[in-house]
Amino acid sequence: YFDVEEFDAEGMPVEGGEGPEDVPVVAVVGRPNVGKSTLVNRILGRREAVVEDIPGVTRDRVAYDANWRGRRFTLVDTGGWDPEARGFMARVSAQAELAVAAADVVLYVLDVTVGATDVDEAVVKILRRSGKPVVVAANKADDQRGEADSTALWSLGLGEPQAVSAMHGRGSGDLLDALFEVLPDAPAEREPTTGGPRRIALVGKPNVGKSSLLNRLAGEERVVVDEVAGTTVDPVDELVELGGKTWRFIDTAGIRRRVREASGHEYYASLRTSAAIERAEVAVVLLDASQPLSEQDLRIITNVVDAGRGLVLAFNKWDLVDEERRLRIEKELDRQVRVRWAPRINVSARTGWHVDRLVRAIETSLGGWETRVSTAQLNAFLGRLVAANPHPLRGGKQPRILFGTQPQTSPPKFLLFTTGFLEASYRRFIERRLREEFGFDGSPIMISLKVRE
Numbered sequence: 001y002f003d004v005e006e007f008d009a010e011g012m013p014v015e016g017g018e019g020p021e022d023v024p025v026v027a028v029v030g031r032p033n034v035g036k037s038t039l040v041n042r043i044l045g046r047r048e049a050v051v052e053d054i055p056g057v058t059r060d061r062v063a064y065d066a067n068w069r070g071r072r073f074t075l076v077d078t079g080g081w082d083p084e085a086r087g088f089m090a091r092v093s094a095q096a097e098l099a100v101a102a103a104d105v106v107l108y109v110l111d112v113t114v115g116a117t118d119v120d121e122a123v124v125k126i127l128r129r130s131g132k133p134v135v136v137a138a139n140k141a142d143d144q145r146g147e148a149d150s151t152a153l154w155s156l157g158l159g160e161p162q163a164v165s166a167m168h169g170r171g172s173g174d175l176l177d178a179l180f181e182v183l184p185d186a187p188a189e190r191e192p193t194t195g196g197p198r199r200i201a202l203v204g205k206p207n208v209g210k211s212s213l214l215n216r217l218a219g220e221e222r223v224v225v226d227e228v229a230g231t232t233v234d235p236v237d238e239l240v241e242l243g244g245k246t247w248r249f250i251d252t253a254g255i256r257r258r259v260r261e262a263s264g265h266e267y268y269a270s271l272r273t274s275a276a277i278e279r280a281e282v283a284v285v286l287l288d289a290s291q292p293l294s295e296q297d298l299r300i301i302t303n304v305v306d307a308g309r310g311l312v313l314a315f316n317k318w319d320l321v322d323e324e325r326r327l328r329i330e331k332e333l334d335r336q337v338r339v340r341w342a343p344r345i346n347v348s349a350r351t352g353w354h355v356d357r358l359v360r361a362i363e364t365s366l367g368g369w370e371t372r373v374s375t376a377q378l379n380a381f382l383g384r385l386v387a388a389n390p391h392p393l394r395g396g397k398q399p400r401i402l403f404g405t406q407p408q409t410s411p412p413k414f415l416l417f418t419t420g421f422l423e424a425s426y427r428r429f430i431e432r433r434l435r436e437e438f439g440f441d442g443s444p445i446m447i448s449l450k451v452r453e
């Protein structure tokens with residue numbers, strides 16, 4: 001129940017409503033032989049992007065990280081897609097439909113030495129209906145004459161044709177500028193994650209030892225706010241120096257006040273916990289090692305995972321734990337807590353035992369939270385995964401994963417473009433394998449599907 005996936009109740013992926021993605025997807029579409037692969041290589045500016053000829057894997061390795069004027073985008077070569085489609089026309093229009101479903105922007109490639117064919121006209125209709133921005137690349141404009149020929153492509157009704165020679169590079173800068181113009185705006189920065197101290201929330205049910213741990217951590221190490229350049233500190237936060245770094249502990253006023261209101265209002269306490277988690281980058285969930293895990297503990301852990309924050313589990317009051325209790329804790333963890341990926345420490349706020357291990361656990365979580373996998377690495381991984389463990393056949397159908405990207409970190413978020421809905425067990429399998437392959441220790445990961453109907 002800790003698998004975080006963005007699906008609604010019917011198991012369909014959530015689309016839209018999450019604001020723009022960090023990294024837009026640009027699909028390269030066009031008839032065979034117009035020069036799509038050559039153009040992709042030209043844009044990437046590297047030779048090794050040539051799609052490798054490994055049967056079964058080739059088709060999945062179609063997406064690459066690209067960059068123009070500091071703006072990242074994912075470039076998708078649709079050339080190798082959709083083996084099911086039969087015939088010329090079917091193949092190209094299937095590509096176009098996929099591109100429309102999957103991409104933010106379409107780069108439509110034509111060959112100026114051939115001009116627009118009936119197939120192009122048909123595909124362009126699909127593209128125009130979609131309302132997605134389309135940039136027309138008039139390729140093989142190797143010389144002046146080619147450039148002149150490109151003007152005939154105004155007739156497509158998709159705006160100015162960009163004359164380009166993928167082979168020689170002529171016009172490719174202008175083409176990329178035109179593309180740059182129509183890329184969706186980069187989303188506004190969220191609370192900056194660089195520069196200032198990292199934000200940590202200490203959370204847990206009442207009496208678990210938050211206040212004691214905070215005192216232990218902040219005790220002698222409290223930082224005078226004025227000393228930290230460029231920080232404005234919310235009066236409820238506290239800056240604490242640990243392991244040679246300054247950390248911002250969120251809503252410590254709430255923690256301290258909690259001690260005074262011996263029987264505070266449960267509801268407000270939980271609101272306050274949620275707000276602290278929301279503001280934090282990593283939440284340290286304190287658990288009372290001397291007591292069985294409670295519903296409330298599990299709720300707080302779920303809260304952290306759902307908020308997409310880094311997670312550290314800290315069993316406090318370890319000084320009260322005997323051998324029998326220790327074994328029981330392991331059993332409870334196995335049975336009830338599915339966040340195997342979270343670093344776990346045992347501490348005693350009272351004696352100070354192992355409190356110094358907290359920093360390393362927090363750093364592990366931050367590392368997992370900020371892990372980015374390149375599109376090439378991700379698709380090589382997906383190719384291997386699907387080759388070894390294809391999705392089970394259901395009713396004679398087998399959804400295929402076309403490609404994947406990781407548009408976001410903090411927490412890591414993956415988008416998989418598929419030809420059908422993936423079963424929950426298969427999605428969990430993908431998450432498990434992603435973790436085995438790339439880490440993400442201490443961080444939830446989110447997987448969304450974009451399904452082509």
Ligand code: GDP
Binds near residue numbers: 030036038039168
């Ligand atoms: P795709 O099927 O659309 O991916 O096309 P390719 O990239 O495989 O290119 C098809 C053929 O066109 C290859 O022989 C390329 O060398 C050639 N080609 C690609 N771009 C250009 C170009 O700008 N000028 C010329 N003259 N030939 C090109």
Ligand code: GDP
Binds near residue numbers: 209213316319
């Ligand atoms: P908070 O409500 O989560 O802030 O919890 P407090 O820090 O106020 O602690 C609640 C009670 O647990 C107090 O009586 C603490 O002395 C006690 N306590 C906190 N940490 C430890 C610990 O590591 N070991 C033991 N034995 N008691 C602790």
